[in-house]
Structures are given as structure tokens and as C-alpha cells.
Amino acid sequence: MLGETTEDDGSAEPNTTHTAAGELADAIRTTLGPNGLDKMVVGENGTVIVTNDGSSIIEWMDITHPVGRLVEQAAAAQDSAVGDGTTTAVVLVGALLEEAAALRSDGLHPTTIIDGYVRAAEAALDQLEQYERGLHSRNDDRLTQIAKTAVTGRWDDASTDRFAELTLSALQAVEFDTSRLTLKSYPGGELRDSVCLDGVVVDLETSSTSLEALSHPSIQTHDKPAIAMVDAEIGIEEPNHVESVELQDATQRNAFQAHEQDRKAELVEQVVQSDATVLFCQKAIDEAVRTALAQRGVLPVERTRRDEFDVIARATGSTPVMAVDDLTVDDTGTVESVTQRTVGTTQTLTMQGCPEEQRATLLLRGGTPHVAEEVRRIVADCIDVTRVILDDGTFLPGGGAVPTALAMDIAALSCGIPDRTQIVFDGFGTALEAIPRTLATNAGTDPLNTLTTIKQRHDAGSETVGVGPDGHPRDMIAAGVLEPATVFRSALQRAVAVVTQIVRIDDIVQISAGERRTDARHDHAHAATGGYPWAVGH
Template identity: 45%
Template sequence: MSDVARSPLREAERKADDAGEPAPTPAESARALAGTVRSTFGPNGRDKMLVGSDGTVVVTNDGARVLDRLDVEDPVARVLSRAVRTQRARVGDGATGTLLLVDELLSAAASLVGDGYHATTVVEGYALAAARARERLPTHELAVGASDGERLRSVAKAAVTGRWDDAAAERFAGLAVSGLRAVDFDASRLDLCAYPGGELRESALLDGVLVDTDTSSTGVEDGAVEGPRTLVDARVAMLDAELTVETPRGTGSLGLNGPEELDALREHERSVRTEAVRTLSEAGADVLFCQKSVDGAVRSELARAGVLVVERTRRDEFDALARATGADPVMSVTDLARENLGRADEVRRRTVGTADALAATGGAGESRATLLLRGGTPHVAEETERIVEDCLALVRGALRDGGVLAGGGAAATALAGDLSSHARAVGGREQAAVEAFADSLEAIPRQLARNAGRDPVDALVELRTRHHEGDSTVGVGRSGALREMVEAGVLEPPSVLDSTLATALETVSAVLRVDDVLAVDAADGPGSDGGSGGAGGGGSGAPPRSRATGGYPWAIGH
């Protein structure tokens, strides 16, 4: 479901202006920004409708994607938006959870400062708590490896849950894990191609490289002579230059004295074209991929000789084909020899939806694979590709970490319990900040319960009791009831929560260390745009301002 509502921060600003009250504090700005995406969190997250000034409408429940499209002027909100982008760039997930944790930490800090604690003390206490939580994180991990297909699929499903139905989540997860396995979990050898005009169930894993000859500048010969559509055990030539008759560069003129010289010029051009065709034929090439253009007459002659010509091959596709087929690209067709050729089990021209493509499968070089993704509309196809990218990032993260954590807020609750116990051993005034950090971690299961329609207080009390009894992998299920998350297959890479803790600490520390926001002229330096982590990054008393530029409003809420 999706609704359109006013921006929480804009509303707070308007009310403050109307009443002549001070502008929202950093904690209030954080609460308003978090409120923008709070309802998108978890498997029961609702959608946001992003409405552009030009009428463009995008519906999504990806919190990071929502914030990416907001033009934020409030300094605190800008710092938080950067934190979300940092979290997404680091691990590919956890952006909304990071924002929720930052919101809770700033709110708790405001209460502590109001009780007489110095901001520096709060920051030091938070740093102790974050260090302890990150140190204890490995004790809650479950081992995972490349052979643990079921757990890897569960990790991938975490990126889909709440965005598609269960059947689609299974399909996405299967595609992601199968694709990575096909390339020995080397994502650099796995390509994604999304095409509209089909259903998700039509998505497939292809062995090899898929060249887009429709939406890119790539072209297959389309003259009067049509080349072969399918070649088996194809020999592949690759030319990293133009294949044409050279013409004079710059200004100038060519004078011809009589028809004999004109005939000689035409004969020269024919001989150049004939030599190019002969060289390719003698080398045994079945397919020619040219990075630039190919002379029309040469294309026709090669098509008559049974050679498939693909010109203006996009650079990334050109390089991928060279690695997949084992071909050695040459700079001139005269340099081409048989040993420069690569090989593919099959090169086939095909139609995907309404688009033309060319698939080269079973190459003699490095193993490569392509995930061919389908969606009913261009928007759905693009969303499909983004979801698979998230799935791949999570699976790779789990393998890099060598373990997984129980999801559903289970790991966060376990860390919160550990910190509460550890706080008693912390001396000095920092103890209160450590306890506040522990309480803030429970914002994750609390929001999951709220979005599932359950009373968050009741859910949190029951969850604490279960963890106190030793059920450390129990979390909030999709229905709002508590479930054993490992058995339910709700898992996530440890790096997501670890990065959430690190990013939240960095962001909150940057805001709490600021005691004033000063407006400076843009000519004073590059830091005058708000900066990150410095005085321009955020602080109390800064009047929040937001405006919709680039076609998107400040916030879309429920």
C-alpha cells in the first residue's frame, strides 16, 4: 500500500515558524527524517510514492532510495542522509535500520544532556558501547560457506522480503546464488541485463555474455545481405578500431584528372575492402566484434561469406567478450591472425521482449555468466535489477564474513542485553550512555513489531524474556509473533549490523560535537555546503529547510 502525505520536517518547521518558536533541535530533525522511512522497515514495510514536479511517479519501500531522491537543506538531516548513503555503499543494506538507530541515539543523547551530562561524555559512552557491541558480534554468528546453499538463499531473500511476494523472493534468491556459483562467487564475472515485456519467472541464468544490440549503440549488420543468426563452435575475431577505407582527415580536396583516375580510386577502395574480407576469411573468423564502425560494403561482403559482424560494441561488453572467448583484440584487421581468434560454443542472435540481443555462450576464456532479468514494465525491470544487485551484495557479504546472524531484530536484541549487563561494569558517567546505547538498539525489533501491527511494548518485553532464557536467535516474525529466526530462514551478514553500529556512532558523534551552525558565503571554501562530520555537518539551532528540486519533494509518507 502507499499514501502521499506532507513532509514531517516541513510540518515541524511550519508549526515552529507560525508559533514563533525555536527551530527543531537535532533530535527533532532526526526524528522527522526517520519518520519519513520508518514505516518502510521490515517485511511489513509500506510503500512510499515519490511524485516529481514533472509528474513522474515512483513507488518503492526502499528507504535508501527514498532518501536518495530528497533534496535536504537542514544540516542535521543532510548528515543523516550521507550516513544512509555510506551504509548502503559499504554493505548494500541496512540503511533504514541505521537511520532508526541514529534517531534513537540522538533522542537519548538529548535526554542525557538535559539531565546534566556533557555531550563529550555521551559521545565517549557511545563509543565504549559500540566497541563492546562490535567485539561481541562474532559470538552470535553462525558459520556459512559457499556450499551452504540454503543459508545463502535465506540471506539473499532478506533483500527481497517486503518488496515482493514469497514466490518472487524465492526466485530472486535462487537466481542470485546460482549466478554467483556459476562464476565461482566472483561477481566481476557476472553480468545483469534487465528487459521489460516479460514476467519474473522468465528470468534465467545464461552461460556467457549477452550483448545488448538494441538499447546500446551496438549494431548487427542489417543491410540487404543478412548474416547467420546462429553459429556453433564459433571462431571470434575482435577489432579494437574502425574497419573502413581510410579517408583524409582535416580540410582538403582531391582532384581527379579523368575517368581513369576515378576508376583507379574505386579500385583501390575495393582492394582495401577485399583484403579485409580475405584476411578475416583466411584467419577462419566466424564472428567479428568491432569496437567502432564497419564499412557498409565490408559488412555486406562478410555477411555473404557467412561472417556475423557486430559493430560499435560497447566498451564494457567488448572487454567482457574478449575475456570470455579468449580472443586477442587487434588494432588493425591486417594484424589479425588465426592465433588471435577466440572461441564460443554458440553465438546466437535472439530477441528478448521487443529488444534485440546477441548471446555468446560457452567461451574458451574465463567463465562468465549473465542473469537475464524480466519485468512487465521498464520500471519493474529496473526494480528487478536493483533487487538482484542487493541480493548479490548480501550473499557476497555473508561469504566474506564467513558467517550469518539471526535477523528479525534477534542479533540487535542480543547485543542490547549484553550491553545492559556490561554497563554495570563501566565506571563514571559514561555508564548512562552505554545503557542508552543498549536501549537504542532495541529500536530495530520495536519497529518491526509496530509495522507488523503488534504492540511494540508487549513484543519487546516478551523478546527480552526469551533472550534472558537463552533463546538468543528469537526475533520478531512477519506476523509480529516471536519466531526462531534461524529455523525461519531469516538471516543477514554480520557486516550489515557491524556497519550499522559503526556508521551510527560516527554520525551521532559528528552531530553531538557541534554546538553551533554558522552560515558562510559559498566563496569562503568548499566546506560551506554543509560538509560531512564538520561544523557545517549539523548542530542544534539550525533552522531546517527543505525544498523539492530535481523533481522530488522532501518526503513522501503515509
Template identity: 45%
Template sequence: MAFTTETTGESSTEERADDPLGPGMAIAATLRGTLGPNGLDKMVIDRSGSVVVTNTGATVLDGLEIDAPIGRVIRDAIQAHARHVGDGTTTTALLVGELLDAADELAERGLHPTSIVDGYARAMSHARDALDELSVPVDPNDERLREVASTAVTGRWDEASARRFADITVDALRAVDFDAPRLTIHAYPGGELADSERVNGILVNLDGSSTTIDGFGTDDRRALADPTVALVDGELTPSTTEASGTVTVRSPDELAAVREHERAASDGLVRSVADRGVDVLACQKSIDDAVKTELARAGVLPIERTRRDEFDAIARATDATAVTAVDDLDREALGTVERVRRRSVGGGAVIELSGLPGESHESLLLRGGTPHVAEETKRIVEDCLAVARHAASGGGVVPGGGAGMTAVSRAVADRAPGVDDRSALALEAFADAVTVIPRTLARNAGADPIDALVALRNRHRDGETTAGVARSGAVRDMFDAGVVEPVAVPARCLEAAVRTAGLVLRVDETLDAKPIEGTGVDGDGHRGRDHAAADGRPRETEDEGGGGHDGGYPWALSH
């Protein structure tokens, strides 16, 4: 694997370079220190010297430059899980590493890889049953959702900030009935975390959407009351011909005539918009500079290059119908809102649309002292949103702090003696491997992992199945501590880990080959973003999967 380690308590990646299972264990070793509320940060440095400090496993994994083919397969599979679930990247990586490590030991004892894979699959079935038995149902109005959200952000900020962001997140989700497209997130540097707020309305990011806002200038106090809104899904320019051509000018009079023609075309376009009573014109693509200036003079607020998700949200919220040309605008196509105003945020500006007659919309306006802090805050809140939505979807919640994995370990270990073939050894190995989560939580909290695991097992044996590792490293009831997670997260982490480990274990040999048609892999062994993922299914794009980078950046890790 090509990422480097200067100092680490784990085996170096170079020592495992020739081990086909080594990359999985090396990835787990890299991410282990970030797990839990006491997890430490990684400083990720790209080849240009840019630095990102984060303890978000998905961000670190995106930055790893991995040469080993098995390592890339594992990374792609974990990233696919992260895109689907939104949380649990580090947990999945640790489970993959432990399952592969346990498989290595089983292979040395003579167990065939297919027996190991079958045993892991059987153990996974028992694990799902154990998590279902442990889960507690919640509904969208249950106050336990705030505990779920708070658990997701605990350790990232101080306790008061964690509670505040959890409240903002849950309240915003409830306001839009947990419908993700009706909630957008904006992060801006130049402010404190306490300046973050929830906005009942749509925010249009002008830094990414429009080069100027001539209709408002820089006056934040100015607002439009009850404006009509028009949407043009394309460019706004006086030239509508599709054919290209040139104009030859031989005299000043001819130049003046050309300019007069252009001015007349612009004036005609502006009059068409103004005559229809439009107050705000949002264009999905660019607006001609001359047209934009004239629109502002005519009292129309022009907004160009509106981001696609914001453009569609405006259409739904204002009851406007997007058209491809101004000529298609009519009264039925126009929408309206109660108020449109400009807001200065950090070094940029946004347009706020509030009082929406159509579909309700919420925006989270996040602040951070630096661009890095603002973006990291956005990533954390996205995780928070994901887990809250999973909890409210009907699957229920389980105690956190490794309580769920301890219950899984006990359930699988109890059923292993009833298996009458050699795959029983794989069940026992699975039961031991999943305890990596409570052991790592205890280690990162400064507690002895063996003592914590013994205490956990004793408490669970006595029927205290909600016992887990608290932030202090002590073993206590996680529900009483407010440490709760959706059952979907540990369940899907286990499923992804078992599937990924099985995929790796079934590989008998790595062969050099010419480019394989239809796989999306080029001659250098790199995979295109729109081709198959490691598990053989079509890879999601960013729009489909909710973010993430398929290939990762060529970053080196120093920790």
C-alpha cells in the first residue's frame, strides 16, 4: 500500500505488503485510533502540501493512496457501504481487518476458505437476530432521536455544542418529514460554531451560483415582499440561433449597427421578462452580462448558475414551473414566496427565500472559523442526519458503546457448539472478531481493553445487555448514558464486513492482465467512477449515493 506511516503502534504496512490479507488489516490499523468519542484526529497531507485534519473515517479513507489491488477492493467496498449508510466507515474497516486476521489464523489451522466464508455467513444470520432482539423501536417524534443524533457528534465538539447540533438536526428533519431532498446544508468559514443556525426556507449559494447580484448590491437590509419567481432551465442570452457564424465589420457605422442590434435583442428579452411581472429570475445556467444588468435596472433580481438541487427545490417550494426559454413563460409558470432577501455570510453571500407556499424546505447554515473547520462541520452534520433518518425509518435503536457487538459476540459464541462441521471454528472466530469494537473504544478511552471486555461479558451474562463502554472507559448502561445508535448502522457494518471479507478470501491468486473490456479499468489499473464497484454491482455516482469520492485523492497519511 502506498500510504506511509511515520510512527504507529501497529505493524507497518510495509511488513504486510506481501500478505494478500495484509491491506485490510493495514487499513483497520490506520483508522483504529479515530473510533469513538475519544478518537484522535489524522492529519492527511496531499502531495501539494495541503493539510486536512479529521477523525472521520470516510475522509481518511478517501485520502489513502493504495497500490495493492486487494487494498483497493476493500477500500471500494467500504466506501460503497459509507455511501449507502452514511456512517460506520471506521467500524466496517475494523471489522474487515479483524475478520481477515481471524481467517488467516483459521487457514493456518487447515480450514478451507469456503468453510470460513460459510461460517461467517452463518454467524451473520445469528448476529442479525441478536441485534433485532436488542433493538428498541422509535418513531419520528421520539425524543430518543436526539440521543441518536447527539451520539453521532459526541467527541467532535464540547457537550453543549453536541446537544445544540443534535437539536438543530432533528428539528430540521422533523420539519421536512425526514425527506432528505427538502433539507440542504451550507457551510461557511469566518464564524463560530455557535453562529450555526437552522433556516426555515431555501438558501441559494451565490458564491457557487451567481457571479453578481445586481438587484441587491451589498445591502442585507433590502428584501422583496411577495415577489413572483420565474425559473429558466438553461442559458439566458439574446442570441437564440443554434448555428455559428461570424460578422464582418468594415466601418464605424456598421459596428454601431451591430451594437444597436444586440442592444435591441437584449431590451426585447428584458421587456419579455418584465412584462410578465417577474420579480426574481433564477437561471440554471449563465445569464448574459448585458441582460443581467438590464434586468436589475428593470427591477428584476437575476440569479444565474443556480445549483441543480437548489433550482429544483425552488421549483417545488414556490409552485413555479421551469421553462427552457423566456418565450415559454406565462402566468401559470410563475411561482411566489413571501420574502426574498440577501444575506452576507462569512466572506460570501446567499439569497434566502422564506414563506414558501409549496413544499416546505429547511436549510442548515453551518459556520466554522476556517474553511477546513466549516467543511468538517458539514461532514459531521451529514453523519448526524444519516443516523437520525435511519433511526426514524422504523428499524429501531440499540445501545451504543460496543453493547451491540458484545451482544452479537455472545449470541454467535453460544450457537457455535451446535454446528456439526468445521465452520463452527469460523463462528467462534467471528464472535471474537466483533469484540474489536468495544476493545478499541476502551483502548481509545485510556482503559484496559481486556478488563473492559471481561466486565462487559459479565454484565451481559447477567442480563444487562445494554451495558457498553462509556466515554470515560468505564462499563455502564448505554441507554441511561444516552449513547444510542440506529440498529441499521451496526447491522449493515457487519453485513458489509462479512461480504468484503468473503470477497477477499475467495481470491486464490492475483494475476497480471491486459485491460479487461467492460470493467472500466485502464492500463494502469485505475477504475473509472461510473463502472462496477468492488462487489460487482454498478458503482453509484455522487448524485445517486449522496456524496463521496470514488477514487480517493493521492494523499499520504502521516500519524
């Protein structure tokens, strides 16, 4: 557990709050950049997960200190908003708090530090615009470079190029509308087996469809099939209240069974008369009906997931009906083909060539369930980054080039500040340099020498120089190391927001639910719930 609170008198020195956030930053600092290392996350039940994704690591950590939870919330907000930059944000939080602690030791008041940080952040964000560059179009080659940067460090160079291009081709297939793109990951294969399919992949393991019913040779593949969809259970209707039937003799029993069989035969005939060759049911299909449909050449799929059911309806042009009796030829849709295939050990249906809504599926593979899921997460991050850059249209040189440039800009601005805020500006600039220092450290090079060289080249006019993939200074534009401007801007804003909130805290008061007072005269005070540690402040 990270950052447990003490239970002596409920108090905490100001630097205790800084330590809790600093521990979290230190925990994921080594994962930053293309040379970042992985973390092995071990769950209480023995589950082992290996990843270098900052947001995932923080999500899985058992964070008990309330200040650590503030940082956790900021990281989650960063990941939710832009899908990347979580590690950068947390590293900046740790660096800013470290500088704040040093400033406190020098005698600066927290409000002075907060005011200085806010002013320095505003100045940095103003300066950030001069380092931004714009995409020319959605076919800009730099879009590929941005996608590669997002997945660099996760695989070897060949796999990095392959997955970046695979992701972009999938996005282009759906005209960058991510709502029409589906990710599916399956173990039991190699990374190079991952493909982009034109259409929808339905996972039969998430339904209870009998694999035996699908093994009929006449229904393995359909070309231009008619797709029927029923949004209700298919079978003999069950009464909604308790009923009993008394059978007097064997004749009545046979008549009763014959009635059931006739009703099931009617259901099968109704489906066949609709010319449907594939039937998707959102709920259960009676086993006898399912078997009879398969024998008549109709592919039955029951308990289709609701999200997949709705996607299939839109993509094929099918009109779901609430009862088989209402099903007609006009309700059916179609696709180019439906093929049953086994992916790893999972039975799937691949529906390709959807006429009503262009769909694409990234079918991702990995040797183990964990690897397959990690591939899916990395590709999802790549999609998010691509979406962000297309929405904003601007990018920055990566490798810590921009934080270094901003740190130098802040240092120049601080010279014109006549009061003690100048010291805060200098601390803010030093905190920004934590990004290139960390990248150099993770690459195994001397961070001081690397940062000094980068600053010298910036002074000479090469403001796009940062820490290259090999840890040495390099022009990031020429190296193709690019990132969306929104990612860094958001990381900086969230880091400053949470740091100013933490610096304002001077004590942590532990309150239990039974000790709370209700006072009408203080109804404007902060409410504490469930014994959760909270900061008192007006």
C-alpha cells in the first residue's frame, strides 16, 4: 500500500503530504519514455501484470494516503481526457512538490508559492504556442510519426511501425470515426497475426450459442446472407404467473407435446420464410428451435451482447423485431459475407462488407491473455492520441524538447520579477526540466550532461532538440518524435492544479462518521463522509 496515513494524533507536517505524492511519482518515473522499464503489478490473489503504462499502474495500486489519491484522481482525469501523458503529469507533480518543499524550507509562504506557480504556468502556456506546429491534413505523414511515438518503447522497432500503421489504416477505414471501430484481443497467437478486418467480429464465447449447432457444414460460411434479428426470447412463451396443467391420460399428454412441437415448428418456419440465413437473437433460443434452424441452413446466434446487437442492426440494415411472428423479408439486412472462424481458442463470426455503416475491427493477438490485453490497451492509447491530434490539429516535438525550452523561457522571465516570486519561477523552471532529466536517466545517459547539451543547442537556435530514443540530444522533428500539443498542455495544467491544492494543505484531520457534528451555523463548511481524511480550509 502506498502512503499509509499515521494514526497517532491525526496530524501531518506539510512535507508529509509532499512525500506521499512524491512516492507515487517515484513509483512510475522509471516508466517514462521509449527506454522506460516495466512494472510488475502483483494483486492480492496472486495475479501478475507487467506493464509500463502509468495510468494502469496507478489504477491498480493500493493508494491509501488522501494526498496520493488526489494525484491518482488527476492522473485518471488526464487519461480520460486525452488518453496519454499520465506519467508526464505525475512526474511533473512530484518535481513541483519537491521544489515547493525546498521553497518552504527557504522561508517562502505557501500562498507565495501557489501564486508563483500559477503565474509561471500561465506564462509557460502562453509560450507553448510558439513551439506548436500544425498538421496539413489527415494524410499528413507526420500523423504516422505521432502514432509511432505513442507506441514507441512498447515493442521492437518493426512491431512499433506495424501497429502504428495498422491503427492508422483502421482509423482511415472508418474515416477516423472511432465509434465505428472495434478492438478485439485474443491470446494464442503472435503479434504479427494481428490484422484489420473490414466489418464486425462477434465473439461467440460471450453468448451461450451451442458450438455443436454451428458445426453444421452448410452454415460455416454465407455469401451475401440475409440477416434477421429478434430482440426477444425465441421459444415457447412461459407464463408470467404460476399455472398448472392436469393431464388425464397419455392421449392428452401426447396432444400437449404435439402442440409444443407444432409451435416450435411454426417458429422455425417463420424464420425460414423470411429468407434469413443468419439469425441473431438478443436473448435465448430454445434448444430444439436452434437445432432445427441449423438443420434448415440458418445460422442461429443467441444472447448476442447488446452493444454488438445494436452495431449489427445499424451496419446490416436489419430491423430487429420483438417476436419471430413479426419477422418478414423486409426486416432482414445483409452483408457481403459471414464466416465462422476460430481465433486462438475462441469461436467467432466475422461479418465483412457492411453496406449501411462502414465498420472495421482490429483483431489483435498475443501469446498469453495478459499480452493480448496489453496489446489492446496500447493500441487503444494510440487511437486516443490520434483522435486528440486530429481534434486539435497541433503537435509538439517530443523527447523533453518543449519542457526544456519552457524552462529556459521561465528563467528569462524571472529575471524581470522584482519580488520573491522570482525564486518560485526558478523552481517552476527546474521542475519542468524533470522531464528531459528523467528521459535521459531512463536511457542510461548522464542527465546533467544531456540537459546541458540540449540547453546549449537551444541557445544556438535549435529549439526542437530533445532527448533522442538512444538517450542523446537529437532534433526531435527530424527523428519523428512528435506528440499532440493537447497532451502536454493538459498534463501541465493538471499537475499545477493538483500541486497548488496540495501546497495549500497544512494538516490532515482524521474524522469518523460518529464524530461529525451537525451545526446549522456552519452549513457552509466542507462535508466529510465515511471517515475519509479531508483537508480543512476556507
